[in-house]
Amino acid sequence: MIPVTLLILLALLAAAVPVAAALGVLGLALGEIYARFPLSLAMGELAWSTSNSFLLVAIPFFVLLGEILLRSGMAERMYAALVQWMPWLPGGLMHSNIVACALFAATSGSSVATAATIGTVALGEVERRGYNERLFLGTIAAGGTLGILIPPSINMIVYGVLTETSIPQLYLAGLLPGVVLALLFSLTVLVACLLRPGLDGTRIETSWEGRRRSLPDLVPPLFIFIAVIGSIYAGLATATESAALGVLAALAVAAWRRSLTLAVVREAIEGTMRTTAMIMAILIAAYFLNFVITSIGLTAQVNNYVTSLGLSPMGLLIAVVVFYLILGMFMETLSMMVATVPIIAPLMINAGFDPVWLGVLIVVLMETAMITPPVGINLYVVQGLRKRGRIDDVIIGTAPFVLTMLLMIAVLIFWPDIALWLPRSASR
C-alpha cells in the first residue's frame, strides 16, 4: 500500500499536475483500489465542511492583510526608520533587512509577502551603497522566511488545523525561536563581513535628530502586531477573529497614510481571492485524501512500518528532519505540509514529541525549504524583484543562511524549551 501510494503521488507531481488535483486524484485512486465501499460518496460533505471551517477563514484574512500592507507604504517608512538605528554594525543595511523582515513578520502570516515587501523597499540600496549583491539578496530571501515563524503565521494555522493543536499556543511557541533565528541571521552577516570586509557597503548618514523623527514610523507595525497577537492573549479574540482585527488595523494604517484608494482595495481583493482559492483547493483535496488514507488503514500501516524499524525517538526525529530537508528542495511548502503532516505528526507525537514543539520545528523546516534550490519560493521572489542577472546569485547569497537555519534546527532539538517556555509560562 505504501509503495503504490508514493508511486502515484510522485508520478502525478512529476507530471506537473496541479498539487490540489494530484492529492485529490491520489485519494480517488487509493479509494478505488483499497476501499471496500465507495469513499467518494463522502466527498461532498467533506468539501463543504472544509470550505466553511471558521479556523480556515483566517487564511484569506491574513492574505488580505499582507496585500493591504504591501500597498500601504508602511514598509518603506519602517525600513527607513530601521536604517537610522543600525548603521554601526559591520554589514550595515543587511542587518536592517533582517530586522525589517522580523518586524514585518510580526504583522504578516506569510514568508512570500515578507520577502516581497521588504525586498521591494530594500533592493534599491544595493548599488547605491556598494554592497555585495549576493549576500544582500540572501538577507532578504532568508530574512523573509521569518514571516511564517514569527506570529501570525498561515502555516501554523494549517498545522494547527491538521493536528488539532492550539493555534495561540503555536504562535507563542514561534515567537522566541523567531527572534533567535533573526539574531542568528544577523550574526551570520556579521561573521561574513568580518571575514571578508569587501562584502560590506558604505554607511548612511544618521543623526539623533533623524532617529527621533523616525520613531513614529515604527508605530504602525507595532499597532498591527498588537491588534493581531495582543487581542488573542488579552482574551478578546480567537485566532481567526484576531486576523480580522489585523485586517481592520491594516486598513486603518493605510487610510492614515492616505494610500487607501479604490484601486488599492481592488488589487488587494483580487490578489487575496486568487491566493485563497489556490490554498483552499489544495486543502479541500488534502482533507479528502486524509479521509481516504485513514479509512483504508494507510496511516496505521505507516505507523506499523516505522515501529518495525525500531528507531529510537532521536533516530525518528533525525529521519524526519532529513526527509523534510530533501523534500523541501523540490516541493512548495504549503503543499508539502498538507501532504505530509497528517502522517508524520501522529508518528512523532506517538514517539513522545510535543505537538506544539513539533509545529515550530516543522515551520523552521518549511522556512529552510523556501530557500533551498531548485524549488525555493523565496529565491524566486527575490530574483523576480531584481529583474536582472541569474538566480544563481540569489542561491549563492542565501547559502550561508541555509547553514544558519540548520544551526537553528539543532538549537530547537537540543534546547526544546526555546519554543516551549513561553506557551508553558502563559498557561500557568
Add this chain to the structure above:
Amino acid sequence: MRAITTCVDRIARAGVWLGGALILLAVVLIGIDVVLRKLFSASIGGADELAGYALAIGTAWALAAALLDRAHIRIDSLYLLLPAPLRTFCDLLGLALFVGFFALVGWHGIGVVQQSWASGSRSQSALEIPVVVPQLLWAIGLGTFVVIGAVLFLTAVGRLLAGDRAGAGRLIGTRSAQEEIEEDLQAAEARRMPASGR
C-alpha cells in the same frame, strides 16, 4: 470563440469580486462582533458561521479566476526539462484532472444540497439559517468553475489544433514555462530584426 472567452473571463472576474466582497464583509462583521462583545457583552451571534459561508462561497467562485491566472500551484522541476510536446500533454492532463476532480466534488456537493433541502436542516447558531442557501450558492460556484474549466480546455485544444502551441501555453502552461516562451520569442525577434533591416 473570442466572444465565449471574453464572457468566461468576465464571469471569473465577477466571481472574484463576489468572493472578495464576502470576505471583506466577514472582516467587518467579526470586527463589530468583537467590539460589541468587549464593550457591551453582547454579540451579533453567528458572525463566525457567516464568515465560514463567506469562505466556502468565495472559494468556489474564485477557483475559476485562479485557474485562468494559472495561480494553482504545480511543481515544475521536471516539467521544465521535458520537450515541448510532452509539456503540452502535461498541461492538458493537469487541467483535465483539476477540473475533473472539482467536477466530482461539485457533483457530490449537489448531493449535499439535496440532502439539506430534503431534511430542511438549519444551522445550529441563533441565526438558524437554512443551510441549503449557502450550500446552493457554493455548489453553483463549483458548477460555474467546471464550465469555465471545460471552456478553457477546449480553447487550448483549439489553439493546439490550429498549430499555436505558444498560444496554448499562455493559457494553460506553468507561469515559469510561459516566461521562458516569451523570452524565446523576444530573442527570436531580436535576431530577426537586423535581417529585416529595422
